[in-house]
Amino acid sequence: MKTLHTPPSGVSRRDFAKATLMTAGGLALDSLGSALKAAETGGRRIRTAVIGCGSVSNQYLPVLQRCPFVELVSVCDIRPERARRQSEAYRVPNHYPHIEALLAGAPFEFLIDLTDMQAHEAVNRRALQAGKHVWSEKPIANSLKAGQELLRMARQRGLRLWGAPITVQSPQFAFMARKIASGDLGRLAAAHAFYGHEGPDWSSFFYEKGGGSLPDLAVYNLTSLTGLLGPVRRVTALLSIVTPERTIHDKGTIRVTEEDNAMVLLDHGHGVVSHVQSGFNYFNPHGHDGSGEKRHTIQVTGSRGYVGLVGYDWAPQAVEWATVEHPQLVKESTDPGGYLWQQGAALAAECLATGKELLATPEQALHVLEIITAARTSSATGRTIPLRSTFRWPLPV
Numbered sequence: 391m392k393t394l395h396t397p398p399s400g401v402s403r404r405d406f407a408k409a410t411l412m413t414a415g416g417l418a419l420d421s422l423g424s425a426l427k428a429a430e431t432g433g434r435r436i437r438t439a440v441i442g443c444g445s446v447s448n449q450y451l452p453v454l455q456r457c458p459f460v461e462l463v464s465v466c467d468i469r470p471e472r473a474r475r476q477s478e479a480y481r482v483p484n485h486y487p488h489i490e491a492l493l494a495g496a497p498f499e500f501l502i503d504l505t506d507m508q509a510h511e512a513v514n515r516r517a518l519q520a521g522k523h524v525w526s527e528k529p530i531a532n533s534l535k536a537g538q539e540l541l542r543m544a545r546q547r548g549l550r551l552w553g554a555p556i557t558v559q560s561p562q563f564a565f566m567a568r569k570i571a572s573g574d575l576g577r578l579a580a581a582h583a584f585y586g587h588e589g590p591d592w593s594s595f596f597y598e599k600g601g602g603s604l605p606d607l608a609v610y611n612l613t614s615l616t617g618l619l620g621p622v623r624r625v626t627a628l629l630s631i632v633t634p635e636r637t638i639h640d641k642g643t644i645r646v647t648e649e650d651n652a653m654v655l656l657d658h659g660h661g662v663v664s665h666v667q668s669g670f671n672y673f674n675p676h677g678h679d680g681s682g683e684k685r686h687t688i689q690v691t692g693s694r695g696y697v698g699l700v701g702y703d704w705a706p707q708a709v710e711w712a713t714v715e716h717p718q719l720v721k722e723s724t725d726p727g728g729y730l731w732q733q734g735a736a737l738a739a740e741c742l743a744t745g746k747e748l749l750a751t752p753e754q755a756l757h758v759l760e761i762i763t764a765a766r767t768s769s770a771t772g773r774t775i776p777l778r779s780t781f782r783w784p785l786p787v
């Protein structure tokens with residue numbers, strides 16, 4: 391199996407803000423360049439539609455625009471002015487106000503779902519029913535059962551289904567996974583990961599049923615830790631709401647009904663236990679700027695060594711490790727290698743075009759979804775919750 395780690399080139403998160411301001415002429419040239427590159431690499435361009443033209447589409451669309459394996463055909467949003475705006479900004483020929491119009495419009499084969507978290511399941515199901523391959527922002531569905539049904543449906547129809555996040559695709563993840571597998575850390579014992587900020591203020595769905603900081607934020611660390619340490623057997627969690635009311639643009643004050651503070655304990659078997667801390671009430675002097683975060687946000691400890699990820703797993707900067715033989719921290723894997731958190735759909739298009747495979751699989755995404763629902767059950771009942779799902783591990787990094 392050929393496995394995709396990173397694309398040929400990449401830009402920093404900050405550069406994306408600039409990319410969204412590119413001129414239409416520049417984009418047209420990009421598009422031509424992409425077509426030439428696809429021809430050079432022997433891949434074809436996948437006719438692609440994007441549904442959901444909100445905040446994160448400003449991160450995805452510039453990557454898709456540059457991707458040699460993508461031909462952007464249509465954009466869609468139930469707020470039609472957003473679809474129109476993105477179709478103009480990124481020179482996408484068609485825009486539609488709802489999924490049925492999108493499906494009945496210009497032909498395409500690959501749908502990228504960037505809608506509200508609560509809408510993913512229904513949008514993904516409808517797209518699969520209509521014979522489209524799907525990349526979904528997290529989560530793929532609202533429950534493990536529904537997600538597994540979607541995956542079954544995809545397989546029965548010869549379609550592909552993938553879900554964000556793709557933290558396992560970074561060179562820093564690969565470095566950590568190889569360090570752990572090498573045995574340098576001795577008997578593996580424990581890991582800790584954290585991610586948080588002060589919470590989005592542009593949409594209320596983050597705080598409503600089906601939202602919460604677990605599927606929005608902890609999902610990154612849960613993907614990294616299960617990728618590094620293996621599938622989880624049981625989950626114990628304490629969740630809380632720290633800020634019961636929020637002010638949201640265009641909406642005013644809303645009530646927060648889902649966790650905005652989460653502590654999740656994971657049993658990976660063989661004595662290995664890890665912990666994820668995540669929430670929407672985390673002061674951070676760097677805000678959302680991943681490049682500003684210099685702490686070890688993932689820390690893995692064994693009887694003879696330690697390995698820590700510098701920066702967030704969605705924007706990793708380096709790995710530092712120490713062992714009994716080398717007790718001073720050594721910094722390695724400082725090259726981003728073209729990895730970008732928002733390139734998952736572009737990598738999926740490359741898979742469709744060339745037959746290569748991603749390290750990020752829907753089975754792992756659904757396992758992480760089960761951890762999230764188990765954490766909620768654990769916190770509500772005070773019990774430790776056994777898990778049913780699993781995924782192929784170790785990953786072939």
Ligand SMILES: NC(=O)c1ccc[n+]([C@@H]2O[C@H](COP(=O)([O-])OP(=O)(O)OC[C@H]3O[C@@H](n4cnc5c(N)ncnc54)[C@H](O)[C@@H]3O)[C@@H](O)[C@H]2O)c1
Pocket residue numbers: 441442443444445446447466467468469472488489504505506507509513527528529592593605606
């Ligand atoms: N914003 C970010 O920086 C960011 C980063 C990583 C992941 N995400 C994920 O991306 C997804 C979208 O987040 P966002 O911040 O862009 O939210 P957003 O509210 O800015 O955008 C969502 C868009 O989807 C549209 N939409 C909702 N239901 C729809 C439907 N049924 N059909 C068509 N359009 C529909 C909304 O009108 C809105 O324009 C979420 O899953 C979020 O967790 C966001």
